[in-house]
Amino acid sequence: MPDEIKSPPPPPPENEKPTADKPATPGGVKPTPFGSVQSETKTTPTETSTPPKAAAPATAAKPASPATPAAKPAAPAAGHPAPPKPAGPVPTPWDSPLVVKYKREYGTGINPLTHLGQNYFEVDGSLIPEILQLLRDDEKFDYCVDLTAVHYPKREKQFDVVWVLYSFQRNERIRVKTQIADGETVPSSVPLWATCNWLEREVYDMFGIKFDGHPDLKRILLPDGWKGFPLRKDYGILQQDNEWVQINLGIESGQ
C-alpha cells in the first residue's frame, strides 16, 4: 500500500470491506500490538468478555473479522446512515429551444435527455439520416467528434450507435444515439462529415455494423482476414488466442 500522506481517511467501506484498513474504529476496542497474529484465533471470535491482558490471542482476532458483537452493529450505524444505495443520477428530460423545435416535428421519434450535464437524443433508427442532416445544416453541429457503438447482447436491438457532435458556433456538445438490431445497416455519415470515414470503418471492424453508402467499408485496425468482431460482448478473447496460435504456430496455446 503506498503512502497517502495528506489524503483524508478512506471513506466508509461498501460492505465486504476488509477491516484491516481501519483497525481502530469499531466499538472503541483498542488495537493491540498483537494484531498480526490473526490466523490462529479465527475459530474463537466470540470471547469478548475476557480481559485483554489475559487472552492476548483472542483480542488480537478483533481487527481480523467478526470481532465483538458490540462492534458489528456500531460500524454500519456510524458509517452508513442509508443502506439502500442511491442509484445515482438518472437521465432527465432535456429542455431547450432546439429540443422544443425537434420534439414538435418528430414527436415520439426522438427522446431528448440530459445526464450528468450532458445532453443527448435517443433517436428512432429510421430518422437518423434526417436528424443528422438537420443538426449539421440548421443547428451548425459541424464537427463530428466521434462515432462509436455499444453492444447489449440481451436486448432485442443489440447495438447502440452513438454520434458525438460539437458545434463551434454554439460551443455545445451533444450525442445522438440510436438502437439497431444485429444485421441492420446504418446510413453512412461520410457525406455529412468526412471524418466519419475511418470512424465508421472502425465501428465495422470492432462490431460488424455495416454503414450504407460508405465509400470503402473494410477493416481498419485488424488484419483483413480477421474472424469475428472483438468488441461484441460474446467475443471470447481466449478462444481467439487459442485458435490463432494453433493455426499460425502449430502449437497449443499456453493461455
Place this chain on the structure above:
Amino acid sequence: MTDPRSISPLDLDTPDKTFLDANELVINMGPQHPATHGVLRVILRLDGEKVLGLECVIGYLHRGVEKIAENRTYTMFNPYVDRMDYVAAVSNGLGYCEAVEKLLSVEAPPRAQYIRVILTELNRIASHQLWLGTHALDIGAITPLFYTFRDREEILKIFEKYCGARLTTHAFRIGGLQYEAYEGFESDVRNFVSFVKPKIDEYEELLTTNRIWLERTKGVGVISGKDCIALGVTGPVLRASGVKWDIRKAQPYANYKNFDFEIPTGENGDTYDRYIVRMMEMRQSLRIIEQAVEGIPEGPIMAKVPKVMKPPVGEVYHSIEAPKGELGYFIVSDGSTQPYRVRVRPPSFVNLQALDVMCRDQLVADVIAVIGTLDIVLGEVDR
C-alpha cells in the same frame, strides 16, 4: 544458340514500356520506415515525384485497449491509458480520471487540480519537444534533436522524482493524486521554467529563419480550417489553420479557467505555421505552469472515492485538450466494478485521416514532412 539474323533490329523510334516510363507508380512507405514515427504503412500512388493519392494502413500496434478495459476494473484500467499516447501519458491519465470522476460525480480537490495542471503542461512541453526534435530530424536538421532531448530530460526527471516513472507515469488517480508533491517539487518546476525559456528561443534561432527549414515547410501540407473541421482534425493542426479553438478555453476542464493564457493560431495552415503554433504553445504552457506553481493551495490531494468503485449506471463523454488534439473518453457504466464500455477518441487516429488531403499533389519528400507535422503517435492511432 540463336541465329543472330532472327533477332529483330532495335526499334529506336517507339520508346520501351518499362516501369520507369509508367505514369503511375504505387509504392509502399513503411511499415518499417524511420520517418513514419512507428509502424505506419503508407501506400503511395505517384506520378514521378508527385503524390496522386495515398492510403494509410494502420493497426500494427493494435492491442485492443477498449476490450481490455471491459475486463478490468476502473482502477486497474488506469495505467493502460498511458500506453496509448506514450509521449503524453500524463494527459491520457488526466482525461481518463476526469471522465470516471464525472461518472462518479466527484471532483478532485483544488490542490490535486493544481498539481495535475502543472504535470499535464510539463508533459505538453515534453511532447512538443519530442515532436520538434524528430520532425526536424526527418526534414534534415539534426541538431534540434539533441537540444530538445537534452531539455526534455529535465521534465522526465521531475516526473521520475514525483512518481518514479518517466514515460508511462500513471501520475493521477481517480479522485485526485496518490502522491503528495515531493520536497522541492515547486522549486524544481520553477527552475525548469527559467531553464527552458531561453532554450525555446534557442530552438527558434536554429529553425525559424533557417532558409532550408523555410523551403521545406512553407506551403507544404496545406489544409484549410474548413477541411480540418470536416475531417475532425483538432489540436495544433486545427489552430494553425486559423481556427481559434482549444478545449482548455472552450469547455474548461480541471481548473484551466483560473489561468491566464492565449491560444496561438496560424494563418496558412502549412507545416511552417504548425511549427510556429507549437512553439508558441510551449511558451503558453510555461505561462500556465508559472501561475499554477505560485498558487498551489494546501489541502487534501484525494477526494472521497470508494475503494471499490461502482459508478452509477450511465454514460459520459469527456474530452481534454491533449498535446495532439481532442482526446475523449466515452465510458458506459452498468453499475458494476468494471466499465461496460470504454471508447477512446484518439486525436492521432482522427488527425492521420487528413494525411491524404494534405499530401495530394505534393512531392514524396513532403509526405515525410506532413507525417511529422501531424504529430501522430502510432500507439494511440492503433490503441
